[in-house]
Amino acid sequence: MRKTSKLSEVAKIAGVSPITASRAIRGVGYVSESARARIMEAAAQLNYTPDMLARRMRGDKSNLIGVFVNNYGSLVLHEVTRAISTEARARGYDILLFNAERFDSPARAGTVDMLSKLCDGLLLVMPNGADGYLDVLEQHRMPCVLVHYDARPVNLPVMALENRNGARMAVEHLLALGHRRIAFLAGTSATGQSAEREKGYKDALRAAGIRADASLIVGGAFNQAAGHAAAQQLLALNRPPTAIFAANDEMAYGAIDAIHSRGMKVPGDISVIGFDDIPLSSHVFPPLTTMRQPLAELAARAVGDVVTMAQGGTVPPERVPFAMELVIRQSTGPAATAGAGQAADSAEPADGNV
Amino acid sequence: MRKTSKLSEVAKIAGVSPITASRAIRGVGYVSESARARIMEAAAQLNYTPDMLARRMRGDKSNLIGVFVNNYGSLVLHEVTRAISTEARARGYDILLFNAERFDSPARAGTVDMLSKLCDGLLLVMPNGADGYLDVLEQHRMPCVLVHYDARPVNLPVMALENRNGARMAVEHLLALGHRRIAFLAGTSATGQSAEREKGYKDALRAAGIRADASLIVGGAFNQAAGHAAAQQLLALNRPPTAIFAANDEMAYGAIDAIHSRGMKVPGDISVIGFDDIPLSSHVFPPLTTMRQPLAELAARAVGDVVTMAQGGTVPPERVPFAMELVIRQSTGPAATAGAGQAADSAEPADGNV
DNA sequence: TTGAAAGCGCTAACAA
DNA sequence: TTGTTAGCGCTTTCAA
Numbered sequence: 039m040r041k042t043s044k045l046s047e048v049a050k051i052a053g054v055s056p057i058t059a060s061r062a063i064r065g066v067g068y069v070s071e072s073a074r075a076r077i078m079e080a081a082a083q084l085n086y087t088p089d090m091l092a093r094r095m096r097g098d099k100s101n102l103i104g105v106f107v108n109n110y111g112s113l114v115l116h117e118v119t120r121a122i123s124t125e126a127r128a129r130g131y132d133i134l135l136f137n138a139e140r141f142d143s144p145a146r147a148g149t150v151d152m153l154s155k156l157c158d159g160l161l162l163v164m165p166n167g168a169d170g171y172l173d174v175l176e177q178h179r180m181p182c183v184l185v186h187y188d189a190r191p192v193n194l195p196v197m198a199l200e201n202r203n204g205a206r207m208a209v210e211h212l213l214a215l216g217h218r219r220i221a222f223l224a225g226t227s228a229t230g231q232s233a234e235r236e237k238g239y240k241d242a243l244r245a246a247g248i249r250a251d252a253s254l255i256v257g258g259a260f261n262q263a264a265g266h267a268a269a270q271q272l273l274a275l276n277r278p279p280t281a282i283f284a285a286n287d288e289m290a291y292g293a294i295d296a297i298h299s300r301g302m303k304v305p306g307d308i309s310v311i312g313f314d315d316i317p318l319s320s321h322v323f324p325p326l327t328t329m330r331q332p333l334a335e336l337a338a339r340a341v342g343d344v345v346t347m348a349q350g351g352t353v354p355p356e357r358v359p360f361a362m363e364l365v366i367r368q369s370t371g372p373a374a375t376a377g378a379g380q381a382a383d384s385a386e387p388a389d390g391n392v
Numbered sequence: 393m394r395k396t397s398k399l400s401e402v403a404k405i406a407g408v409s410p411i412t413a414s415r416a417i418r419g420v421g422y423v424s425e426s427a428r429a430r431i432m433e434a435a436a437q438l439n440y441t442p443d444m445l446a447r448r449m450r451g452d453k454s455n456l457i458g459v460f461v462n463n464y465g466s467l468v469l470h471e472v473t474r475a476i477s478t479e480a481r482a483r484g485y486d487i488l489l490f491n492a493e494r495f496d497s498p499a500r501a502g503t504v505d506m507l508s509k510l511c512d513g514l515l516l517v518m519p520n521g522a523d524g525y526l527d528v529l530e531q532h533r534m535p536c537v538l539v540h541y542d543a544r545p546v547n548l549p550v551m552a553l554e555n556r557n558g559a560r561m562a563v564e565h566l567l568a569l570g571h572r573r574i575a576f577l578a579g580t581s582a583t584g585q586s587a588e589r590e591k592g593y594k595d596a597l598r599a600a601g602i603r604a605d606a607s608l609i610v611g612g613a614f615n616q617a618a619g620h621a622a623a624q625q626l627l628a629l630n631r632p633p634t635a636i637f638a639a640n641d642e643m644a645y646g647a648i649d650a651i652h653s654r655g656m657k658v659p660g661d662i663s664v665i666g667f668d669d670i671p672l673s674s675h676v677f678p679p680l681t682t683m684r685q686p687l688a689e690l691a692a693r694a695v696g697d698v699v700t701m702a703q704g705g706t707v708p709p710e711r712v713p714f715a716m717e718l719v720i721r722q723s724t725g726p727a728a729t730a731g732a733g734q735a736a737d738s739a740e741p742a743d744g745n746v
Numbered sequence: 747t748t749g750a751a752a753g754c755g756c757t758a759a760c761a762a
Numbered sequence: 763t764t765g766t767t768a769g770c771g772c773t774t775t776c777a778a
């Protein structure tokens with residue numbers, strides 16, 4: 039029993055031809071009761087399972103949705119994937135997660151190609167706008183939806199956060215607290231999301247009559263280490279900011295660490311606001327004020343759309359925007375006096391987190 | 393160019409037979425220089441990529457390692473997967489992540505089967521000991537390694553944490569701080585890990601001459617919600633514990649929340665220690681004391697072993713143990729007085745987290 | 747140096 | 763109701 043049994047073996051035992059066995063097993067077409075019984079018994083005895091690879095090579099459905107990502111490490115990505123997975127299973131599809139780093143890299147080309155053949159549809163999560171694979175996909179008739187993408191237009195359905203508007207809301211929250219020197223911690227440029235968030239940041243400053251200060255925009259990657267490094271750089275300025283808007287929650291964590299390790303307090307000395315609202319943000323210290331993304335709705339729509347396409351339906355290649363919501367916790371507070379160079383007064387850590 | 397081009401098309405353009413084209417493209421066997429040149433040009437022109445599905449159906453390598461998991465949601469799992477991914481790529485393999493919930497569920501059977509055919513090797517992360525698929529794998533000659541599994545013996549290589557010993561160390565830390573009423577927050581029974589940790593918990597108590605109190609062992613799942621619920625139950629006891637050992641970090645977070653929302657302090661009123669040391673544990677409040685697992689080494693060994701098997705080597709079907717290390721942060725402190733029913737004195741929150 | 751035949755496991759289309 | 767033929771895209775004999 040070490041090797042998988044094949045249809046022809048089942049057929050031989052049942053004393054029929056392979057195609058008859060195939061029919062019986064799939065429950066398609068005419069098969070006499072007696073033959074069916076014999077076949078099913080033989081199949082059970084041999085522990086037969088159809089070879090989906092072979093089926094798929096013929097062009098049949100696999101009921102699999104490929105989720106292509108560029109970075110296993112990210113926590114937001116983890117949340118997005120989880121939401122997608124839940125949604126897909128609810129619709130009878132399973133998820134195959136593949137980390138390509140870059141879909142058009144020659145080393146992955148074959149695999150990417152194979153997986154797109156294997157899967158009924160594809161979800162590209164946070165794809166790199168510079169990735170040539172996007173163009174390939176436009177041309178293929180492969181059902182495909184982009185998620186968390188806000189870069190150059192692509193002729194495919196795109197689920198995008200309202201990055202610009204959300205960022206603007208975040209900065210407006212800071213402005214309302216009296217902050218004037220507000221820094222922006224930028225992420226990577228890959229998906230275009232960071233650039234949009236930066237635009238929103240500038241929108242808010244402009245509307246408040248504040249000139250953007252180039253030295254207050256730093257960053258480089260959507261992770262903790264980058265947030266930490268960027269915050270350190272900001273804290274070393276002659277006139278450090280009194281508030282920081284991080285392009286995502288993970289960067290915010292890093293910034294908070296950097297502030298703490300300088301002996302300063304959040305939000306007493308510096309306020310920090312993030313973006314995404316991953317579940318952990320209510321558990322870090324201090325609980326993070328951030329912009330929440332409607333993860334469940336976004337995943338539902340994304341999966342719904344690929345499934346529709348996979349089943350032959352049509353989905354317009356439009357950008358579908360999802361609104362962000364401000365979640366106020368305890369990492370933001372009123373602006374202190376002027377420059378927050380030295381540890382000033384400590385503020386209200388408030389009560390425990392839920 | 394919408395459909396993928398096939399070898400026969402390349403061959404036709406180059407004016408050779410498919411098999412010759414195949415040879416040229418794979419760089420195998422004799423092909424005249426002129427033919428080779430024509431073929432390569434045709435391939436480039438058609439943007440040809442070999443169909444790995446077809447190749448694989450003939451039994452060729454895919455350079456893919458399938459990682460089967462039961463639960464996308466878990467944070468530990470996320471860390472494990474990330475480590476595995478890094479390690480695999482370093483060895484020239486890519487990872488295909490599949491969430492089966494239960495590998496032997498009839499609904500997944502076909503997919504699981506196909507994926508095991510598709511991949512050169514399999515890594516089962518935190519598999520369910522009750523899963524019949526484990527038996528199937530024993531019989532297949534499929535290269536396969538279990539990771540984070542500590543249940544019934546299986547005739548396959550298993551990477552296992554020193555769950556029992558690690559748990560004992562955790563509880564000993566609590567004992568050394570003067571705690572006598574120590575609770576255990578159990579996880580799910582699926583992988584056997586929780587049961588082993590519970591044994592270690594009892595070992596430590598026994599060695600300290602303390603009788604285990606059944607009412608102090610509660611739990612049910614390896615997540616925050618379960619930790620929260622379990623802690624609430626403990627806090628409602630007539631004589632609540634002064635310290636809690638959670639079967640993993642996520643449960644510990646939940647427990648800390650429950651304690652906080654009762655208006656009590658950690659570790660002032662109750663100490664909490666976790667298990668795993670996921671990166672976030674140094675960022676929660678208070679920074680979590682926990683047992684660190686040697687993630688990188690474990691992943692390296694796991695991947696190394698499947699790869700060895702995939703390449704024809706042999707790996708003994710042994711349990712490979714990995715030692716845990718106590719990481720003391722700020723969620724554990726000296727036991728207060730007797731019963732910690734009411735909020736007693738607040739303790740040392742110490743300085744900021746790194 | 748090249749190609750024809752055969753087959754991986756399965757099933758649609760077309761007989762019988 | 764059952765079976766034969768043919769083919770998905772590729773590559774390993776074996777022969778030319």
